[in-house]
Amino acid sequence: MKPDDANGTRDARSRPFRVLVIAGSDRRQYNCPGVDSKARTLMLRMADRLPQEWEIDLEDLGNVYGRAHIQSCNACVSTSMALCVWPCNCYERGSKDEPDLMWDLDLYARLDLADAWAIIGPVNWYGPSSNLKAMFDRLVCMNGGNPREELIEHKNPELAMQLEHRPEWKDLSRNHLEGRLAADRRFHPAGHDQREGRARALSGLRVRPAEPSMGRSETEVERTAHGDGCAAWRFVPGRTAGARPESRRHAAPLSKRSREPKRLVSSV
DSSP: OOOOGGGGGSOTTTSOOEEEEEEOOSOOTTSTTSSOOHHHHHHHHHHHHSOTTSEEEEEEOOOOTTOOOOOOOOOGGGTOGGGSBSSOOSSOTTOSSSOOHHHHTTHHHHHHHOSEEEEEEEEETTEEOHHHHHHHHTTGGGBTOBSOGGGGTTTOHHHHHHHTTSTTHHHHSSBTTTTOEEEEEEEOOTTOOSSTTHHHHHOEEEEEOOOGGGTOBOOOOOOEEOTTSOEEOEEEEOOBOSSOOOOOOOSOOSSOOOSSOOOEEEEO
């Protein structure tokens, strides 16, 4: 089903499971090179195979003509971790001077609302696509970023360095999206690899479960490959290991999401 942000206020046991699927290739049909990406095809295929009672949120990061791009990370962390604000305040939604796709697509809130993420992208020149790399660069604030920009007057380096040495910083500097299940599917175009076996080594799915010791879900993984080199995904409700983690949000939430993520076991 289509995602409903209002469900974010509901308890984890009563709201529909929500998954965010991202196609990370730069390629789009109505821009260079004139064809849609394999990542987009896999994203749509995955959406068709997921349980339809789930909320399925889809996004393609491909280069659409006339659309903003993901702005680069300014490496605020190099000065101070407290200068890196969660969510990123280097840019803003709807800016004409520095349009930013991360904010225009509301990706920070959508990552926050989702119980699981599935990220699909190509291996270009032995690395991720530029758009996918830019997205992950801009998510450095997710783990340890400062959720209270008013403490540093938006972007004051001196105040940020002082904040890092104050007692409250330990509680502020947390993983703000802890508890989600994340999976990525990386593929390499057949026939375009110069090293035998490297494509197979870079291809495949990586599921990154939360640690059972932190009270998050255990994960089982199974991958079914097809002749076209694609894979089939299937997510099913799962079990929880240990107690559920407590909420650690300290700032006004991006969304009105219940901070307790749903649990699942994933086979891919």
